[in-house]
Amino acid sequence: MIAEAGLAALWLAAALALLQFGSGVAALRGEGSPLAALVRPVAVVQGALALLAFAALLLVFAQTDLSVKLVALNSHSAKPMMYKIAGAWGNHEGSMLLWVTVMGLAGSFVALVERRLPERTMIATLLGQAFVSLGFYAFLLFASNPFERLNPVPPEGQGLNPLLQDPGLAFHPPTLYLGYVGLSIAFSFAVGALITREVGPAFARAMRPWVLGAWIFLTLGITAGSYWAYYELGWGGWWFWDPVENASLMPWLAATALLHSCSVLAARNALRAWTVMLGVVAFSMSMVGTFLVRSGILTSVHAFAVDPKRGTFILALLAIYIGGALTLFAFRAATVTEGERFAVTSRESALVFNNVMLTGTLGIVLMGTLYPLVTEAFGERVSVGPPYFNPMSAVFVVPMLLVLTVGPLLRWRRDQLARVRLPMLIAAGVALTGLAVAISLAPGKVLPIIGLALAPAVAVASLLPLRGRKLRQVKLPLWGMVIAHFGIAVALLGMAAEGAFTTERLVALRVGESTPVGPWQIRLARIEPVAGPNWTALEATLEASYAGAAPIVTHPQARMFWAPVQNTAESALLTRWNGQLYTVLGDKADGGANGGRWQLRLWWKPLVTLIWIGGALIALGGLLALLGRVASDLRRLVASDKIAFRRQRQGR
Amino acid sequence: MTEASVKRRSWALWLPLVVFGLFAALFLWGLVRTKDDTVPSRLVGRPLPAFDLPAATDGKPGLKHADLADGKPRLLNVFASWCIPCAAEAPQLARLAAAGVEVEGVAIRDHREDLAAFLQRNGNPYHRIGADDLGKLQIAIGSSGVPETYVIDGKGVIRYQHIGDITPDDVALLQAKLKEAAL
Amino acid sequence: MSRLLLVIVLALTLLPSVAARADDTMPPAPYAYRQLDDPKLEAKAQGLMETIRCLTCQSQSIADSDASIAGDMRSQIRERIAAGEEPEAIRAWLVERYGDYITYTPRVTSLTWPLFAAPVAILLVAALLLRRRFGRGERNGGPQA
Numbered sequence: 001m002i003a004e005a006g007l008a009a010l011w012l013a014a015a016l017a018l019l020q021f022g023s024g025v026a027a028l029r030g031e032g033s034p035l036a037a038l039v040r041p042v043a044v045v046q047g048a049l050a051l052l053a054f055a056a057l058l059l060v061f062a063q064t065d066l067s068v069k070l071v072a073l074n075s076h077s078a079k080p081m082m083y084k085i086a087g088a089w090g091n092h093e094g095s096m097l098l099w100v101t102v103m104g105l106a107g108s109f110v111a112l113v114e115r116r117l118p119e120r121t122m123i124a125t126l127l128g129q130a131f132v133s134l135g136f137y138a139f140l141l142f143a144s145n146p147f148e149r150l151n152p153v154p155p156e157g158q159g160l161n162p163l164l165q166d167p168g169l170a171f172h173p174p175t176l177y178l179g180y181v182g183l184s185i186a187f188s189f190a191v192g193a194l195i196t197r198e199v200g201p202a203f204a205r206a207m208r209p210w211v212l213g214a215w216i217f218l219t220l221g222i223t224a225g226s227y228w229a230y231y232e233l234g235w236g237g238w239w240f241w242d243p244v245e246n247a248s249l250m251p252w253l254a255a256t257a258l259l260h261s262c263s264v265l266a267a268r269n270a271l272r273a274w275t276v277m278l279g280v281v282a283f284s285m286s287m288v289g290t291f292l293v294r295s296g297i298l299t300s301v302h303a304f305a306v307d308p309k310r311g312t313f314i315l316a317l318l319a320i321y322i323g324g325a326l327t328l329f330a331f332r333a334a335t336v337t338e339g340e341r342f343a344v345t346s347r348e349s350a351l352v353f354n355n356v357m358l359t360g361t362l363g364i365v366l367m368g369t370l371y372p373l374v375t376e377a378f379g380e381r382v383s384v385g386p387p388y389f390n391p392m393s394a395v396f397v398v399p400m401l402l403v404l405t406v407g408p409l410l411r412w413r414r415d416q417l418a419r420v421r422l423p424m425l426i427a428a429g430v431a432l433t434g435l436a437v438a439i440s441l442a443p444g445k446v447l448p449i450i451g452l453a454l455a456p457a458v459a460v461a462s463l464l465p466l467r468g469r470k471l472r473q474v475k476l477p478l479w480g481m482v483i484a485h486f487g488i489a490v491a492l493l494g495m496a497a498e499g500a501f502t503t504e505r506l507v508a509l510r511v512g513e514s515t516p517v518g519p520w521q522i523r524l525a526r527i528e529p530v531a532g533p534n535w536t537a538l539e540a541t542l543e544a545s546y547a548g549a550a551p552i553v554t555h556p557q558a559r560m561f562w563a564p565v566q567n568t569a570e571s572a573l574l575t576r577w578n579g580q581l582y583t584v585l586g587d588k589a590d591g592g593a594n595g596g597r598w599q600l601r602l603w604w605k606p607l608v609t610l611i612w613i614g615g616a617l618i619a620l621g622g623l624l625a626l627l628g629r630v631a632s633d634l635r636r637l638v639a640s641d642k643i644a645f646r647r648q649r650q651g652r
Numbered sequence: 653m654t655e656a657s658v659k660r661r662s663w664a665l666w667l668p669l670v671v672f673g674l675f676a677a678l679f680l681w682g683l684v685r686t687k688d689d690t691v692p693s694r695l696v697g698r699p700l701p702a703f704d705l706p707a708a709t710d711g712k713p714g715l716k717h718a719d720l721a722d723g724k725p726r727l728l729n730v731f732a733s734w735c736i737p738c739a740a741e742a743p744q745l746a747r748l749a750a751a752g753v754e755v756e757g758v759a760i761r762d763h764r765e766d767l768a769a770f771l772q773r774n775g776n777p778y779h780r781i782g783a784d785d786l787g788k789l790q791i792a793i794g795s796s797g798v799p800e801t802y803v804i805d806g807k808g809v810i811r812y813q814h815i816g817d818i819t820p821d822d823v824a825l826l827q828a829k830l831k832e833a834a835l
Numbered sequence: 836m837s838r839l840l841l842v843i844v845l846a847l848t849l850l851p852s853v854a855a856r857a858d859d860t861m862p863p864a865p866y867a868y869r870q871l872d873d874p875k876l877e878a879k880a881q882g883l884m885e886t887i888r889c890l891t892c893q894s895q896s897i898a899d900s901d902a903s904i905a906g907d908m909r910s911q912i913r914e915r916i917a918a919g920e921e922p923e924a925i926r927a928w929l930v931e932r933y934g935d936y937i938t939y940t941p942r943v944t945s946l947t948w949p950l951f952a953a954p955v956a957i958l959l960v961a962a963l964l965l966r967r968r969f970g971r972g973e974r975n976g977g978p979q980a
Contacts, residue, residue, distance in 0.1 A: 235899040242894060277668060284672070297682030311683050319676055326669040333665045356961045360954065367953045370675070373682050375946050381691075382947060383888050385896070385939025395954050504881070506868050586868065586901075599868050664964055691890050694934050734859045761861040761903060786864045787907030794932035796890035796904065 003068050003147040006056025010097075010147075013049035013104060014137035016042050017130045024127030028120065028195070036119070039126050040111040046133070047101075047108030054101040057146055061088040067153040070094060070146050076159035078534045086170040089177075092294065092310065093146035098174060100136045102181040106210070107133065110185060115637070116206050118198060125192030132184055135317040143313050159534070159561075168228035176221030176248060180286040182214025183251060186258065190279030191325055194332045199272045204265035207279065209629055211262055214282075215255040216622040222248050223615030234569040234584045236603045238498070238611060241389040243298040246369045247289030250362055254282035257358040260351045268412055270340040270348055273333040274355070280329060284322040285362070290314055297373065343414040350407030357400035364392045390447055401454050401492070404485060405461035423464045431457035442500035451496025459489035476628025484621025491614025497579075497607035505604075508597040518604030519547045520581055527585075527598060535561045537570070540585045540598065544574055556585040556600075579606035690815045693794030693802075699809050700728075701792045705782025708759040709767050715756055715782030721808030725833035726754035727826065728802040729778070730790060732762050733770035735798040737817035742774035744818040749777035753830060757781040760790055760798055801826065805833035859903055866913035867906030873917075880913045883922040886939040887912075887929065896939065 020042040027036035057070075061084050066072045074091045075084055088094045107129045114122060140146065189207040193199045225248065230238040239245065258278040265275045292298055295311025342348035368384040375382045405427040409420045417424070431453050438452035462485035466474060505517035514523040525541040537559040543551035556572040574581040586599030695701075704716040720728065729745060731738040749755050757778035759767050767781075784790055793802065793810070803812035803826065812829040814822065871877040884898040889905040897905040897912075908929075915925055929937050941947050949956075 233899070237899060240895070240899075273665075281668075288675070291679060295679070295683060296687075297679065308683055315676070315679050315683060318679075322672055323669070323676065326672050330665045330669050334662060352965065356958075356965075360957045360961070363953060363957045367950060370678065371941075371947070371950050373678055374949075376685075377678070377681055378946055380946055381934065381936040382941050383936055383939045384941050384950065385886060385888075387886050387940040388950065392954060504870070506870050508868070587863075601868075667960075691933055691936055694930075694932055732859060761859040761907075763860065766860075785861060786910060787904055788911065790904070791908060791911060791929075791932070796933065 002056050002059050002063075003065070003149065006053045006060075007145070007147040009049045009053040009056065010137070010140065013046050013053065013100070014134065014141060016046040016049065017104075017133045017137055020046060020130035021127055021134060024123050024130060027123050028127070036123060039123050043111035043126050043129070044108040046130075047104035047106075050097075050101040050104035054097055057088050057094055057097055058085060060147075061085055061094075064157065066155075066157055067149055067151075069148045069150045072150055072154050072157050074158070076157040076534070079159065080533055082167070082170060089173055093140070093144045095173065095177070096136065096140050096144055097146050098177055099181060100133060100140060102178055103129070103133055103136065103184055106181055106185050107188075110188075110210075114206055116202055116633075117192075118196070121192050121196045121198045121203070123192075124195040125188045128188035128191035128195075129185065132188065132321060135320065139310075139313050139317065143309060166228065166232060168224065168232065172221055172224045172228055175217050175224060177217075179214045179216075179218030179221055179255075180251065180290070182210050182217060183255060183283045183286050185210040186214065186255075186279045187283035187321075187325070190276045191328065194276060194325075194328050194336075197332060197335055199265075199276055199336045201266050201269050204262045204275060205629075205633070208259075208262045208266060209626060209633070211255060211258050211279075211282075212622055212626040212629065215252070215259055216619050216626065218248070218252045218255055219615060219619040219622060222252055223612050223619070226615070227612045231571050231573060231582075232568075234571045234601070236502070236504075236582050236601075236605065238608070241368070241384075241386050243369050244293055246365050247292045250365055250369075251282055251285040251289060253358050253362040253365065254278060254285045257355045257362070258282050260354050260358075264348050264351050265339075268340050268342070268348060270342060271352070271355075272339045273329075273336045276333065276336065277329060278355075280322065280325045281362075284318070284325075287314070287318045287322065288366075291318055292369070298369070340413075342412070345410065345415050345417055347407065347410045347412045347415070350403055350410055353403050354400055354407065357396040357403075360396035361393050361400075364396065365389065368392070394447060394450065398450060398454065401458050401488070404488070405457055408462075408465045408481060408485070423461065423467075426464070427457045427461040430460050438496075438500070445500050448496045448500035451492050452500060455489045455493035455496060457489075458492065459486055462486040462489060476631070477625045480621045480623070480625030480628060482621070483624060484618045487614045487617025487619075487621055489614070490610050490617055491612075494607050494610030494612075494614055498605050498611065501606040502608075503604045505600075505602040507600050507602070509600055510597050515600070515602070517581070517602040518606075520602075520604055521545045521548075522583070522600070522602060523551070524598065524600065525553075530557070532559070535559045538585065540583075540600070542572070542583055542600075544581055544583075546576065546581075554581070554583055556583045558585050558587075575609060579604060580608050581605075691796045692815065693810070693813050695794045696810050696813050699807070700804065701789075703782075703789050703792065705758065705784055705789060708757070708762060708781040708783035709764060709771065712757075712776070712778060712781045715758065715780045717808060719780060720756065720804045721806065723806040724754065725803065725805045725811070725830050726756060727830070728756050728758065728804050730758045730760060730793075730795050730798055730800045730802070732760045732798045733766040734762070735760075738799045739770070739774050741799055741817035741819075742777075744820060744823050745777040746775045747823060748818075748826065751827070753827070754779055758784050758789055760784050760787055803829045803833050861903075863903070863906045864910030866910040869913075871913050871917050876916050877913075879922050880909075880916040883912055883916070883925060884909055887926070888937050888939060890933065890937065 020039055023035035023038040023042065027033045027039060060068045060071055061075060062081070064071060064075055064077045064079075064084060066075075070091060070093050074094075075087045079087070089098045107126065110129070111126060117125070186207050189203065189210065193203045225245070226238050229240075229245075230236070258275065258281075261271050261275045261278055264271045291311060291314045294314060295308065297311065368389050371384055372382055406417075406420050406424055409423055411419075434456045435449065435453035438449040442448055442452070462482055465478065465482055503518040505515060507515045509515060509524040511524055511526055514521055516522070521544070523543040523545075525543050527538055527540050530537050530539045537557040539555050539557045542554045542556065544554055545551040552574055554572040554574050557570040559568045559570050560566075561568065569584050569586070571582055571584045573583070582603040582605060584601040586601060588596065588598060700717050700720060702717050705714050707714040720726065727745075727748065731741075745755055755777045757780070759781055762783065762785075782789070795813075797815070799817050801814040801818060802810050803814075805811050811833040812826075814826065818826065871880060881898065885896050887897045887908065889895045889897045889900040889902055889908075891902040891904050892900050895905075897908045912925055916922065926938055926940070935942060935944075941950055943951055
């Protein structure tokens with residue numbers, strides 16, 4: 001019953017999206033069409049119905065209603081409630097439903113509150129949003145119905161992959177989704193602006209909160225995903241340049257560029273066509289990412305039971321939306337003038353440089369991810385991995401970070417470098433000191449050395465925009481920028497330190513034996529069996545003592561899940577202010593011979609946590625900027641309402 | 653922007669669409685191609701490397717590269733008792749052996765008693781079985797899994813590599829490859 | 836995206852499923868889980884192992900995999916490094932057997948040069964597009980049209 005209600009809500013929502021699209025088109029064609037008044041309310045109801053459908057899906061998962069095929073395939077009655085619910089979006093169909101739900105809600109929100117843009121542009125934007133939603137509704141209803149029933153009803157569900165039974169699943173995917181979908185709103189704004197040719201500061205200000213919001217969620221999602229992979233995979237790596245990871249990084253890079261070009265457009269009415277272009281690119285990267293992950297065309301993904309039919313559907317949507325938007329761009333952008341000019345030394349130039357470098361990085365990631373497919377088309381298989389991605393992206397990222405040290409200090413339109421000589425000298429001094437220290441500490445490791453030298457310089461420089469200001473009067477968006485840039489430095493320091501100073505120790509220990517790893521001394525105290533709700537495990541008790549201090553106990557496990565049957569290594573981490581001890585229990589060494597020695601994999605990773613702390617700071621910076629922007633928008637809205645009210649009272 | 657500058661930059665406006673078109677074409681190709689995840693050995697057409705493996709089981713001698721260069725083409729079967737497809741291909745190997753094909757075995761990471769039980773269960777088409785406990789020969793001949801079957805000609809040159817278990821349909825193909833190798 | 840991480844984790848962690856499929860019970864090769872005593876040699880070996888693809892998992896380096904063939908390769912690499920071989924010679928030896936697919940370091944060939952030309956091309960296109968954007972900031976920033 002609940003499943004049918006959910007399906008009905010989904011159909012209704014799709015029908016309303018069609019209505020929203022149709023009335024939008026009618027309103028744009030015939031000036032003053034009564035249908036124009038329909039667009040906003042329909043958008044609101046469409047979002048509400050999508051939410052209803054998603055709530056129905058959550059409910060059938062919470063109840064473990066095995067007559068619903070999706071539940072039977074992905075859930076199990078013995079699973080903890082949290083993973084039952086998270087299981088609702090831990091699969092293709094459920095995640096697509098989450099996608100349209102968030103998209104519908106975002107559309108409702110835009111329809112309810114956004115009043116800055118000319119109404120024609122707003123209708124064009126909501127029309128674009130409905131058009132995008134329609135494709136996803138079609139995808140859900142015709143090719144991936146989450147509410148399909150099963151007959152006969154199986155006695156038990158197949159369970160969720162044990163690797164996904166982790167708090168990470170509850171948090172990470174919806175976060176990335178919100179980011180992807182936020183970019184779809186930015187895309188709709190870009191399309192709306194292209195249709196009506198209204199590209200200007202007002203457009204940038206209306207689009208910016210959505211880009212910021214999407215970007216915050218993408219940042220959080222990538223950060224969380226990286227940390228999840230780091231502790232779950234049991235090999236101590238935090239970024240593998242895997243195609244699927246790259247698929248999440250590319251929209252982030254595009255959104256970061258868009259964020260910066262938006263601020264140029266909002267403040268100076270320049271980079272108009274480019275900003276629109278980035279709006280299209282950012283969403284197309286989300287769709288390309290979705291396509292790569294679900295079509296299974298890249299090697300990374302083949303392990304997963306992907307349906308090529310889904311890939312075809314997404315590719316068709318990609319071709320319609322992105323191809324359509326780019327065609328529109330080609331026809332319309334010539335009439336969108338580039339806007340104000342600026343000198344080589346100016347805030348605008350620094351931001352243009354940022355955009356070029358981010359786009360360059362995006363190009364490298366895209367190229368490296370897809371090139372194996374290209375060579376395969378020519379009958380040759382190659383692998384592109386970290387030895388390509390690291391130095392090639394550094395080609396763009398390092399100059400960008402160098403410019404980041406001065407860019408925020410420059411004035412709009414025209415400036416002199418002489419004016420920022422002192423800050424530049426400070427940053428250069430810090431960088432050179434850092435370089436000397438890094439070379440002496442980690443000789444020969446080129447990229448980590450560059451990172452160790454740059455990180456402190458960027459950290460110091462990121463705080464310089466606050467110099468000479470009364471901190472209480474500094475506006476939230478400026479705080480946001482300072483904190484986000486500082487976060488970049490923090491994350492960079494973490495990455496560089498991890499690369500330069502990690503100590504690895506692979507040992508086979510008997511119970512009672514000890515081994516050193518970095519400054520730690522680890523003793524294998526005992527190995528015992530333990531049982532969880534749907535797994536059993538061997539658990540090691542390790543006594544870890546840092547530089548002779550009292551030992552801290554930690555428990556890595558080798559888990560055996562039984563629904564479905566799979567073994568996983570649960571790493572155990574000990575976090576100190578200056579790094580993390582990473583411990584993994586492996587198999588019995590020597591196949592049980594030699595009196596029972598156990599394989600242990602141990603890492604001491606100095607400062608590694610800064611990677612994710614930095615990511616969180618970047619997101620926090622985005623949040624502050626968003627709050628600042630929204631607050632000032634609201635103030636403006638209230639003020640203009642008051643004026644309108646007063647005028648009305650005075651009889652105009 | 654002046655009229656002239658609009659014209660000058662018009663190519664740039666179409667550039668994104670063109671680039672996107674290329675990507676879309678690549679994606680489409682990626683979807684329609686038949687995906688092949690096997691990693692073929694590059695040593696096909698080249699002589700076997702030198703090796704000398706001890707006997708993997710009682711009653712059958714070990715295997716060294718000289719055994720495979722005595723003028724007669726034969727099959728080199730890389731297998732293991734713990735590998736399920738290896739049991740599935742056993743009847744086909746038996747058929748080949750019955751048809752007069754010499755089959756040599758390389759047992760990967762196998763215990764003697766497990767291997768003996770496997771041969772007991774599935775038959776023993778092998779002349780010799782070498783024990784490759786550390787996968788050394790496996791890596792040296794570019795094999796990436798079990799089972800794999802190589803066609804070796806009379807001079808010890810690898811002529812063909814079959815990846816995965818030998819299905820009944822593959823038997824004729826292997827016989828043809830053996831015939832080719834005999835020429 | 837839910838699938839995104841789902842697949843990240845799955846793709847990266849083929850190790851347990853591979854181990855389940857190929858359940859050989861032999862002990863791992865001597866240097867599969869044992870480091871070389873000389874830290875310099877171990878670092879050399881580690882650097883190589885991190886850039887060699889695990890063939891059974893197809894989405895991880897052999898340094899990050901529990902698959903037994905990955906363990907065998909690690910063991911061989913460590914032994915050969917200890918015997919004085921250079922990492923690049925071992926890489927070449929593996930490429931000779933498995934092709935370029937096995938190494939994460941793409942070589943410059945007639946097929947892969949665009950990978951390496953990409954940064955230059957990107958910068959060139961950017962320079963071309965930006966050629967006339969700058970300058971004349973002193974025109975008081977008036978609109979161009």
